[in-house]
Amino acid sequence: MIVKPRVALPDAALFALSATEVWATRSFGGPVSFTFATLGTLALLFRHRFPLIAFAATLPALSLGYIWFSPMGALYEIAAGGPDRHRAQGWPFSPARPSKSAPSGTPPATSFASAALLPPGTTAATSSATLTRSGERVISRRALLIGGCALLAATVSCVPWPFRAPAPWGLSDTILAVMLSSLLALAPTALGLFAASRRELAGRLEELAASRERERELAAEQAVVRERARLAREMHDTVAHHISLIAVQSGALEATARGPQARAAAGAVRELSRDALDELRRMVGLLRLPVTSGQPLDAGPGLAGIPALVAAAGPGTHGELPGAMAPADAARLPSDVQHAAYRIVQEALTNIRKHAPGAETRVLVRHSGDVLVVEVRNGPASAAPGPALPSGGHGLAGLRERAVQLGGEFIASPAATGGFLVRATLPVGPAVEAA
Template sequence: MKRHRLPAPLLDAMLVGASLADVWVNVDTEERLAMACALLAAFALPLRRRLPLSTFLLTLPTAIVTDAVLATLAALYTLASLSRHRILLAGCALTFAISDFTPWPWSSVEVHELSDTSSLIHLSYGLATAAAPVFLGQLVQARRELSLRLAEISEAREHERLLTAQSVLATERAQLAREMHDVVAHQVSLIAVQAGALQMGTQDAETREVAATIRRLGVQTLEELRHMVSVLRASGSRPTELTPQPSLADLQRLVNGSGIEAELSTDLPDSLPPTVQRALYRTVQEALTNVRKHAPGATAAIRIHHEDGAVHAIVTNTAPARPALPLPSAHHGLIGLRQRAELLGGTIVFRPTAAGGYELRLELPIEDAR
């Protein structure tokens, strides 16, 4: 539960008011010296946090010449809550006790009056009165330091928890890298090898072309897997680029290696922002992948142009020529395209066409892309 503390100016005002009330009760207004000392002590209290020892010394005269000692005790408490000098605190407490015990004016003191039993009791009472704010101030100081230590311990534990979480994450990434290298990369390598063997061993031109495409895609996939494995194994090092970033110059090679009959039409300059170029490349890549998976035998047309301060990319495919094979898909690719477009301030739309095919439309504002 959070504790609410009074504002310092309000607390000072309340303490000064209480000290003035103590002066009003215990000091005769006709005694000018006593009244001056008491008022000085009361109005010196707001300085007690910045100048604790000086404030105590300013309030000490009122303990000598009057019975209004509230200001002196408050100053002594503040000094004890801020100072670590035990000898100084003991000396201040003893000084207060003697000042409160010794009658004023000092010229009227007789030796036998200082040695009787009542005087000793009075002195003991003064020492106890001085010890109370000192012990209380030291207790508050110890509590404050304990709270700081607990805060430091909590911060250290939080830092340790973050380090543990990072260590666990690094272990998981290393394990994932091993699995990708040992399982996925191995299987893709077998696919590429088998496709190469088929390409060399068949006499059918169409089969040879399909096998060459499978082999080329397998090799590209292996290269991307190797780079992803190296990134995962670099856990805890400086951030690295996930892939060699593609640009518009790579679009034609992407279309040629897609394994489907596709036509690319673009009039965009190469000076577009890199983020826009990557978004266009990834959009066309995902669209061609979906055509290959869900519309076997279909042809595709890619049209990319600039109009009204925005880049428009339209990928359209015809109806499939044969039934699609059932392949696992979580639609993460389309979700990623939508998120990428939204981050760049653009929009993306997927919809079927009247001819039984599918159409993807991407629009990105050039002036908003970074």
Template structure:
């Protein structure tokens, strides 16, 4: 992506100021040898966006001799706007402040020299300013990115809600069509069959056979239309058969986070138990994506003779997170699912800053088949 015109203009102004400072400093010092470190520092500014740390180091000699400060301040700002490492920023700030104070000290014999102490204070503040500005702009970019993610997540949830409402309406309409129309057509087919058996009139028998055949064809077409109605315009998770544990790999692979599955569930689980496990993992991964950006997750399934345990653990987030209000409906639904199967759901933070969700279901609970 090419830089915007405003960014190019700012870069050109920065270079112009650096060149002007270098020229004026060289003239004031009356030493033509100072043009070499100044030229290196100005050239380093041309690659500061691509290689911020090398560019910063290349500007330090110009601070010591002949004493230009614009390139090092600009390079220090770029480093601060790219990195969060406090040790790295502290080291760069100390190098910059040391380079700034060295020409001011005039080789003072004592560190307690009044002018040297003032130089230390001024240089430290000069080096601190671009670091703080860079960190502020870095936080602003991360916040804008996080807000965009939240906006996309809300839009995705809005679409899912609309699709869920549409799916319920379509399913209700399909059930009504199936229950009412198929019942009436089935009665017609039964009565036509009875007429075929009871009548001796060939024309009536043929007419009854035609009515019966048309009724059977109508029932077949009705079932086909009902299936199309249930499947039309709604997401696969709502209209295809309910998910099972065989779909876990696809769920984890499509979760948009770094997640892995450990362990397997026992064979013979009834569909309600499989749905509860699937929905629990789905909700946990969704919460990781929403509330722990950049975190990785581990989905562990284990069981013994009495209990089946599903644990979803995520690490601490690596990107800033916004404290958004939440009604906790997802977790409430998971608690209800667990309770219906005689199990329990536990959630809570981890000591390392992560979060853990644990579902425990008894093997012998209602809805779980014995092995």
């Protein structure tokens, strides 16, 4: 595991200072003092994972009165919260991070200072629950542990141990010894508590930022739901109303028409109106579904509906639908790809009827390897176009968007012979899901 420089450099500096202190005081207390001082310095290497053991290993050297950096570093680690701080920073001696799949309400991992006071055999999950149920009691335990370690460090540093060299203990000497010992214990403890508070504040700020982001996402989803509901109402109240009137009028015309051609035309209009109403009701139902309902959406008509489009386009339209129309082959194709192919053929045939009536048209749908090729090619018009119909010019643009969203390609261009070509290549393999 790679250690981040901002974590490794302070620890390396502390270890270097402690080693320098040991080297500078090597002749003050003899080999015993040098051995304990070296042991305390080496204990700094394990202070992140075992802060209490590292602190205990520095006390013999502290009692000799020559070594300060190693006990101060161990005491700082206890006050700063133990391995939790370095677990978040990727320190190699730290235990594994808790799983990200834990519930959002799970409290953070217990610090070493708090976990050291829990009953034996208590797991991380049960200890977190214990901390949540009795937060005040655990905080007082942690404060008691930190205060006890600081008091122990001050006592060990200040008390005149029998194996020390005799020293005068007048009033001034005692005051100075107490002040130095208090400074030695309080300074790293205060810095550690400050670091722990700063880390906790950073965690709270991250939680607040995540909460605000969730609120923004929820507000955006609610805005989408409101807009979809508005569109559904408009479609139902306006478009459905007019199409229903067309269906009713065409039905009446079919019943009263005198000639067979007029009755057939009125019946075709009535059937088209009913199909349009069914499509509209399906779209209104999709718009009214919640954004996060999790309910699978019906992709709509697929490859199985293309032969009916070709047949309804008239005798001048011919279909080449090898293989792709077979139920076994079509079942393996994604539903959204099938729906896009249906809409491409539908829009292309509609444009031909509007702009090139009577033109010879060829519809090709072929499944080749990992792609589905959809091609609609028409020749020059054989009759004059009828009255111009309202058009927003978004038909081909919408087909291109469908193909691009599926990771495919779309071409719509005039042919050299005077006709028009619409061609789409839609991936049906892994590329579809990647898009």
